[in-house]
Amino acid sequence: MTVAIDRATGRRRGDRTPRPGLGTRLKHGYQKHWYAYAMIAPVVIVLGVLVLYPLAYGFYLTLTDADSLNSARTIGVNEIEATYKFVGFDNYADILWGDTAYDRFWSHFIWTVVWTAACVTLHYCIGLGLALLLNQKNLRGRTFYRLILVLPWAVPTFVTVFGWRFMLADAGIINSALETLHLPTPLWLEDTFWQRFAAIMVNTWCGVPFMMVSLLGGLQSIDSSLYEAAEMDGANAWQRFRHVTLPGLRSVSSTVVLLGVIWTFNQFAIIFLLFGNTAPDAQILVTWAYQLGFGQQPREFAQSAAYGILLLAVLIVFTSFYRRWLNRDEQQLAI
């Protein structure tokens, strides 16, 4: 939108007289926009109380050495005061370049990046392929296929992950099938490489339907005359895909890829439920932070919160660059 018109009031943002002083500006701003502020108040309050305050408190915790042994707690009738102390940025320094930083942070970080890239690529490619197949108007049973293919999204993740656990168990159906075919039978839930492989496989299975349905929506909104024009100009199937379909999907793609990266990066349920505590090397940063904070004794609250802040920082940096990259040649807003 080039000129922001306030459609509720019919005022135009560009029609301003020269900037008055600060006091007058505040007063005018209040008179002009008080209903807007009243309307956003509930969300601002909720975000302030439920997000900003915990975030600030969490950030403060990362500057301390809090764990479950020195935090305030109640045992029976005794209330024990918190005794943790302020340590500055030691937690971050320790996580990023402490003694065993590679094992504790960087190895998980690399795996998280690999996991996100692999999963989102697979989601997108498989989703796009299926969407293209489903978008053929004269294909019989399209609705039927679509309903079945959406199933992994329809059933809650925490349910399907257990289904996969039964299948991937040592003597489960997958290994039995592989054995019948005289193929090697990896220890899916114990061996690090295969754990990672299994995690990506399950997440791909869970995530494809969302991409498929979104991209199908995008495909259906492409103007059909573009294809006709391309065909008149002698474009072959690949050229039509490359120069009509992909540009037509651009805005949907940028949104779903961004959402996909954020969701996959933060994907907790699949790895947590698939492996529990048994797979220290297959933990992505989110589950690893959870493990530090709640999956062990003593609970390392400060460390866990510091991981959280680092994760958020990574996501913010990524999103900023992604948006800039998307907007590099046009004034289209991705999200």
Next chain:
Amino acid sequence: MTTTTVTPATGPAEQAEAPRTPARRGRRRAGNALASHVVLTVASLVALFPIAWLVFLSLGPDKDDYLHPGEIWGKMTFDNYSFVLQNTNFWEWLKSSLIVSLGTTVIGVMAAATTGYAVSRMRFPGYRRLMWVLLLTQMFPIAVLIVPMYQILSDLQLIDSYLGLVLVYCSTAVPYCAWLLKGYFDTIPFEIDEAGRVDGLSPFGTFFRLILPLARPGLAVAGFYSFITAFGEVAFASTFMLSDTKYTFAVGLQSFVSEHDAQRNLMAATAVLIAIPVSAFFYLVQKNLVTGLTAGGTKG
């Protein structure tokens, strides 16, 4: 269909070069259709199999039946289901799940509705910052909030209470709903607002009397989305709910497999019982859900 008006939607899947004889085209189209059917059938089987397998295993009476599934055919029974319904905390878990999910939905939608409207129609100082915050809160990894939330809620004695969990879920549901609803409000013509303003309604009046009734489908989508997210959430529920009568399904299901015992047959049966209503619900709203999710993104 003549050669000049090829159906556009088949686009990339169909090879179309210079005009050719009808017979060759026909054969080619049949080949394409066959290939599509093969790929789609394989994909459907992959999508279906893990769930079908879960249903199949839930019919085996013994907890180690998953290791030798062939034997289940001979002794299929619904015993697992009746056991789960009668002798476990299934109904308690259902109650907790519903309380928490519905609580989140109601608060999320109510708090977010006016904001969605404001950011859709009005440009006020701080608009861009608010949108950025709304987007930002959607990418909060649970790891950021879980520790401070745990500490704050234990200070307030809200650990192991429904209210605590609802509040935690609202931290993600509210910004998400606001985002979704903005996308929906954007699709309602501005002329309606202008008509309302001309007729002398205040901005609030316009919103409550004109826009809100029109936005019912959008509100429903936002509500469904909050419900499904809250229902399936694992991390917070596993950490904050301590007593086994207050577990939500996501936690309760894990409790079948402990270090000492793994009642996988019961777990499978419970999983199926949970999955059926949720998936049915999902199918009802699925189409709107996707439109809602991507609408927020495609409009600036």
